[in-house]
Amino acid sequence: xxxxxxxxxxxxxxxxxxxxxxxxxxxxxxxxxxxxxxxxxxxxxxxxxxxxxxxxxxxxxxxxxxxxxxxxxxxxxxxxxxxxxxxxxxxxxxxxxxxxxxxxxxxxxxxxxxxxxxxxxxxxxxxxxxxxxxxxxxxxxxxxxxxxxxxxxxxxxxxxxxxxxxxxxxxxxxxxxxxxxxxxxxxxxxxxxxxxxxxxxxxxxxxxxxxxxxxxxxxxxxxxxxxxxxxxxxxxxxxxxxxxxxxxxxxxxxxxxxxxxxxxxxxxxxxxxxxxxxxxxxxxxxxxxxxxxxxxxxxxxxxxxxxxxxxxxxxxxxxxxxxxxxxxxxxxxxxxxxxxx
Numbered sequence: 001x002x003x004x005x006x007x008x009x010x011x012x013x014x015x016x017x018x019x020x021x022x023x024x025x026x027x028x029x030x031x032x033x034x035x036x037x038x039x040x041x042x043x044x045x046x047x048x049x050x051x052x053x054x055x056x057x058x059x060x061x062x063x064x065x066x067x068x069x070x071x072x073x074x075x076x077x078x079x080x081x082x083x084x085x086x087x088x089x090x091x092x093x094x095x096x097x098x099x100x101x102x103x104x105x106x107x108x109x110x111x112x113x114x115x116x117x118x119x120x121x122x123x124x125x126x127x128x129x130x131x132x133x134x135x136x137x138x139x140x141x142x143x144x145x146x147x148x149x150x151x152x153x154x155x156x157x158x159x160x161x162x163x164x165x166x167x168x169x170x171x172x173x174x175x176x177x178x179x180x181x182x183x184x185x186x187x188x189x190x191x192x193x194x195x196x197x198x199x200x201x202x203x204x205x206x207x208x209x210x211x212x213x214x215x216x217x218x219x220x221x222x223x224x225x226x227x228x229x230x231x232x233x234x235x236x237x238x239x240x241x242x243x244x245x246x247x248x249x250x251x252x253x254x255x256x257x258x259x260x261x262x263x264x265x266x267x268x269x270x271x272x273x274x275x276x277x278x279x280x281x282x283x284x285x286x287x288x289x290x291x292x293x294x295x296x297x298x299x300x301x302x303x304x305x306x307x308x309x310x311x312x313x314x315x316x317x318x319x320x321x322x323x324x325x326x327x328x329x330x331x332x333x334x335x336x337x338x339x340x341x
Contacts, residue, residue: 260325
């Protein structure tokens with residue numbers, strides 16, 4: 001009996017090894033073998049299986065990204081969860097105050113925030129990406145009402161509005177309201193996200209040759225208390241982010257925010273009459289600067305209409321590829337000075 005038992009166990013072990021060897025062949029499986037394979041090129045609506053639409057890296061998941069509207073005032077810093085974001089936009093909302101619109105897909109942190117309200121331009125961004133959007137209310141003035149704009153744009157992707165049911169939001173005790181609203185994205189993805197997003201991406205190609213002028217330090221400013229600097233780390237091939245001369249960190253793990261690519265997107269800004277609100281043209285075109293691997297490239301951005309993605313082009317009008325990795329997109333005024341060294 002013992003002899004037959006040993007033979008049976010050995011046969012079972014062989015079957016188990018065979019099953020494990022097949023696992024690495026599953027499209028999108030994030031195994032070490034898969035990580036060593038070349039990453040297929042992804043371009044806007046062309047996304048190969050097993051590639052993250054937000055980073056262009058190998059990825060195993062179902063594509064349900066979460067967008068979170070995060071406060072960016074002194075009272076809100078350092079923020080929670082931002083070191084885990086795959087893609088972040090920064091843009092003005094009012095009186096040159098900016099907010100961060102952060103996208104999470106590769107990880108769903110248990111604490112993200114502080115979460116704040118949305119404006120017209122964030123709704124236009126939401127319509128472009130088609131993911132679940134988490135925010136805490138928003139402007140409701142005539143012509144600025146985010147709920148009416150959502151209906152006008154026929155946005156079908158779900159939202160998680162703290163001014164509604166407040167589901168999945170919590171208040172921390174170490175900060176005063178309204179700077180203390182946070183989200184647990186793990187709970188949100190498990191309990192609320194029953195929507196399959198439309199897939200789109202940015203143009204990522206790990207084999208692209210980056211040519212241009214040296215840019216190992218990038219400086220720009222939205223206002224006196226929001227001076228931004230990126231410093232290139234040649235060991236990690238990433239740009240490390242600083243704000244007002246200090247590292248921009250995630251308070252949950254003390255990790256500095258670092259990205260592979262930076263896009264500076266110049267756009268028309270308007271002050272809304274009789275309000276403190278700023279509106280931004282995110283549909284149309286304008287100039288752009290791109291920073292990857294310590295090198296600066298220039299070109300233009302274009303978003304044809306509300307149903308189109310924002311595309312980035314080089315000086316010759318060709319679509320410009322980025323290296324796979326995290327990206328930070330700075331939406332700035334046309335007269336913003338960006339200094340590179």
